[in-house]
Structures are given as structure tokens and as C-alpha cells.
Amino acid sequence: MKESVTVEIFIIGNEILNGEIQDTNTYWLSKEITAMGGHVSRGTVLRDDLDCIATELRAAMDRGARVIFTSGGLGPTADDLTLAAVAKCVRKELRLDTKAQQMIKESYDALFDKGILAQGGLTPAREKMAWLPQDSIPLYNSVGTAPCSLLHAEQAVFISLPGIPKELKGIFNSSLQPFLQETFRGGISVMHTITVCCNDESLLEPVLTRVVPAHPDVYIKSLATMPGETPELDITLTAVGSDRASLVSLIGLALQDLTKGFSDLGFVCRNKYTKGFDQL
Incomplete structure (x- = not known):
């Protein structure tokens, strides 16, 4: 153990x-x-x-x-x-x-x-x-x-x-x-954070509910605030494993699903922070 x-x-x-x-x-x-x-x-x-x-x-x-x-x-x-x-x-x-x-x-x-x-x-x-x-x-x-x-x-x-x-x-x-x-x-990890132009996490929930279980190897976390407290919300995606290229690919696929889902709801996303992508 x-x-x-x-x-x-x-x-x-x-x-x-x-x-x-x-x-x-x-x-x-x-x-x-x-x-x-x-x-x-x-x-x-x-x-x-x-x-x-x-x-x-x-x-x-x-x-x-x-x-x-x-x-x-x-x-x-x-x-x-x-x-x-x-x-x-x-x-x-x-x-x-x-x-x-x-x-x-x-x-x-x-x-x-x-x-x-x-x-x-x-x-x-x-x-x-x-x-x-x-x-x-x-x-x-x-x-x-x-x-x-x-x-x-x-x-x-x-x-x-x-x-x-x-x-x-x-x-x-x-x-x-x-x-x-x-x-x-254990292992190595990569992370990507996006900012969504939305001040109510509940409006993003339909996308998160669908995307999170579809990508079980990616830890997806929304950083919630009180509704209306800020005009934007951050969402982080983290993957852990032994092969960095595979982890970057996993996050890329999850990120694609998230941003498309948010876009379909009318919300704009932008990249904010990455860790581990530049070491490929």
C-alpha cells in the first residue's frame, strides 16, 4: 500500500x-x-x-x-x-x-x-x-x-x-x-484554465453535467462565486498520468467540448492559464 x-x-x-x-x-x-x-x-x-x-x-x-x-x-x-x-x-x-x-x-x-x-x-x-x-x-x-x-x-x-x-x-x-x-x-500533471463570460454558474450546469462524465480522466472544476458577484467564472481542467502528450490531448478534447457547449449557450470563453503544455 x-x-x-x-x-x-x-x-x-x-x-x-x-x-x-x-x-x-x-x-x-x-x-x-x-x-x-x-x-x-x-x-x-x-x-x-x-x-x-x-x-x-x-x-x-x-x-x-x-x-x-x-x-x-x-x-x-x-x-x-x-x-x-x-x-x-x-x-x-x-x-x-x-x-x-x-x-x-x-x-x-x-x-x-x-x-x-x-x-x-x-x-x-x-x-x-x-x-x-x-x-x-x-x-x-x-x-x-x-x-x-x-x-x-x-x-x-x-x-x-x-x-x-x-x-x-x-x-x-x-x-x-x-x-x-x-x-x-502520483505521476505528472497538466492544467488549463479558461474564463467564461458568465456570472451565474447554474447557467453553465447543463454543459458541465454532460461534459464532466464524458471525460472521466480529466478533473474539471468550476470556481463558483455568488451569482452576480463577478461578470466571469473560471473553470480548470487537470489531468494526471505518465505521458504528458496524452494528458494534453485529454485536456484538449475536454476543452473542445466545454467551449463548444458554452458557445452554443451564447457564452464567450478565453484561455487564462496553462501549466505543463510548454514542456512537450
Whole structure:
């Protein structure tokens, strides 16, 4: 029997321990990880204390955790210390990541264009979110502004997610899926995300109900929002296996069925994000 991947979860924020906000992320992450076959051995809540966070993360590594999730502390303010703590834990420097920087700029520009913010672009505070531990991989946040950070260090992998549940779930169900599928289910993975110009997931359900069972080897996930909350919805397609070309083909066929179905209903689709296609 394949040994389960050991996971620890760290929820970071004074607001949790002060009783201002209830932690729902531990419950949700534990449920999702367990469903994929992972073993959550411990969940911990910590204050915004650089040395404390770094010490506890190192202790998780010493206990043999293979995947270490953090939630919270990725924002633009001085008390958002999670990435600095991860860097200290693994003895790496924080470095400005240009891909993360571009992701953040595009997110703020989009919010400005929609009239949600009075200013787009980067500021020193916003750019702070692009300073990641050396060798980290930034993962796109389709819901908010702070990218996820993924870092391989020694025997462990650190996944630093935003604390806002909606953002955490959005990243987990989209840009983090290739890593999750490879780690917990084995093999290699490819992913493609499309954006559909529709603000009501129920209108897309007839197509999803038909296409999902027709492509059982492709994990198809719609990132639902409240009806009318945004003018668009994202849908991710992920496939896991041993042959990348075959996986790309599987996703291509499912994508063709989805886009045709949405088009027949009058909805416009556009490509948003891919992972693994450029390695063919």
C-alpha cells in the first residue's frame, strides 16, 4: 500500500487567536487533503511573530512533514510575516520575484479597471507581496492579489496560501492543482484554465453535467462565486498520468467540448492559464 503523504497546516494571524475571526481554513484544507489520500498530522494556529513562526515550521520539518501549508500573512502590511518566516526557517533569502510582481500588478490593474480600487499598479506595499523565499514558485491567485508561494526545501514542500478563505480555495482549486495531483495521486500533471463570460454558474450546469462524465480522466472544476458577484467564472481542467502528450490531448478534447457547449449557450470563453503544455 502506498504510504500517505504527511501534511501539517499552520494558520497564522493575531486576529484568529484574539477571537476576532474564526478559523475555517484548517477544516476545509483537512477535508480536501484527506479526500486526496493525504494524512494531516497536525494543525496549529500561530501569532504574527517571525521567530515563533519560523521555529514552528522547522519543528514540522523535523517531525517529517512532507507538505507544510501556511495560511495568512502574505499581505502588504508590516505584520504580514509568513514568507519571511519560511525563508528564515529554511535559511534562504527573500528575493523580489518578477513573475509574482507581474501577477500582483495585473491583479491591481484589473481591480482599478473595474472601478473597485482608486489606484492600479504597484506601490512599495503591494510589491512587498512579491518578495518570496529564494527558489520559490509563485502561483496565480485568480480571486485576490497575493500569489501563493510554493517552495521545495530539503524533504518538505512549503505552500503559503492567503488567509482569506475565498482566495485560499480559489488557488487550491486552480493553480495549485497540478502540484496536488502529482503529490497525492502520483505521476505528472497538466492544467488549463479558461474564463467564461458568465456570472451565474447554474447557467453553465447543463454543459458541465454532460461534459464532466464524458471525460472521466480529466478533473474539471468550476470556481463558483455568488451569482452576480463577478461578470466571469473560471473553470480548470487537470489531468494526471505518465505521458504528458496524452494528458494534453485529454485536456484538449475536454476543452473542445466545454467551449463548444458554452458557445452554443451564447457564452464567450478565453484561455487564462496553462501549466505543463510548454514542456512537450
